[in-house]
Amino acid sequence: MQDIPFQTPQAPARTTGLDHRTVWRWHFYAGLFCIPFVLWLSVTGTVFLFHPQIQRVLDRPYSHLAVATRATAEAQVTAALAALPGTTFDSYQLPKSATSAAEVLVDKGAQQFRVYVHPETLAVLKVDNEDHRVDTFTSRLHGELLAGKYGSWLVELAGSWAVVMIVTGLFLWWPSNTRRLGGILYPRLRAGGRTFWKDIHSVTGIYVSVFALFLLFSGLPWAKSWGGYLKAIRHLGAGRAVGQDWTTSSAEILAKRQARTGSAAHDMSSMGSMPGMAGMDISGDHATSAHAGHATAFGRHTTMLAGPHSFAPLDRMVATVAPLQLTNPVLISPPMHAGGNWTARSDTRNRPLRVDLQLDGTTGAVLKRTDFHSKPWLDRAIGVGIAAHEGQLFGVLNQVVSLFTTIGLVLLSVSGVVMWWRRKPEASLGAPVPLRRVRFSAGLVALLVVFGLYFPLLGGSMVLTALLERLLLRRLGSASRWLGLTPAAA
DSSP, X not given: OOOOBOOSOOOOOOOOSHXXXXXXXXXXXXXXXXXXXXXXXHHHHHHHHTHHHHHHHHTGGGTSOOOSSOOOHHHHHHHHHHHSTTOEEEEEEOOSSTTSOEEXXXXXXXXXXXXXXXXXXXXEEEEEEGGGSHHHHHHHHHHHTTSHHHHHHHHHHHHHHHHHHHHHHHHHXXXXXXXXXXXXXXXXXXXXXXXXXXXXXXXXXXXXHHHHHHHXXXXXXXXXXXXXXXXXXXXXXXTSOOOOSSOSSHHHHHHHHHHHHHHHHHHHHTTTTSTTOTTEEOSSSSOEESSTTOOOOXXXXXXXXXXXXXXXXXXXXXXXXXXXXXXSXXXXXXXXXXXXXXXXXXXXXXXXXXXXXXXXXXXXXXXXXXXXXXXXXHHHHHHHHHHHHTTOSSHHHHHHHHHHHHHHHHHHHHHHHXXXXXXXXXXSOOOXXXXXXXXXXXXXXXXXXXXXXXXXXXXXXXXXXXXXHHHTGGGSTHHHHHHTSSOOOO
């Protein structure tokens, strides 16, 4: 393939030496640290990207049932709780179609289970641990490495350095002294050798860099450190606690489940003296009646035909919410405390379509409706970013664009490793050797300060790396030469 002549006037020659080699050095170190994480995040992110399709395949046996008439939602919840004694009712998901199974979410401590119930026979068809479902489990792999807050910190650190890797890569790619597009906008596939891999690396980088930066920045609000950093700033600015439609760790989700379970247990323990509750044993996992012939094998809440945890109002809530045609999945939840309002929400991954409702527990009437456009601008901006990050903002096209990005990141990582391995001397790590000491201009210092403030983990790690290099590694002789901190002896 012949290079296409570059039609614009010749660019001025790039300043060589210090600037280029310093940037190259930071690009090298950032890549060396980030590449394993970039590969991991690309693979797990791709699985999460297509989790709706994967889950639909897994749920296919429960989506086309023979249903003549559907039992009440109250009866479906009762059947779900009977299957898992000791659990409490969390939410009821509106059926996606007339032939789909009822899906009931129940809690037991920090665990949550999804119970598939036949809508007519009330037979329990399947029980899923929510933490083991495709989206939840892959999300924890992707964002926390299954290591909780420590994994989240590590992923955030890698993501911050990935930003450095991409920005420095763009600087190194920027064309100068060339009239041709080969190796800039398309790879010279026939060149072979190091030129081939260099072109694959640089050309792929220029096409995926913008999308990759978007994924990195839009993922920060979920990170334990950066997300907590943002929340603290928002609390300080507002002078009060600010609610958010996203979490910064799986621990937050578990805490919310435990809070709901705890409040439900507290309400139940206070009902022993309520009228009509005499003789009811609610101290164990099973609720039983002292009246002969009235014993049940249902869960802790299931015998409540009156009181704050009765399921009778659920059907009134369903009758109110179903005609509103909110975007699936739609979850209806009981009040956390006696006398509270019921809630309903569209929990779609396409966050701009989400709606939250507060419902009167007696009549089922909508007391308050909160749409996406009524939220603060920062919540809307982050919500749009999260939806796009998850591949759900604009349908299949969003998934295709994200898949293109993850494939490009894998290709970038592989080609970078190949180039490094081919160029690396046997007795050295292969890092570019600095030609002279870096001179910190005002612009460079300002840029480092901005990066350090926006990415606290990155700023701290850069300072630590610089101090370690200057105060220790440069003094270690052979180790310093192996790391490329000082030129190798002639």
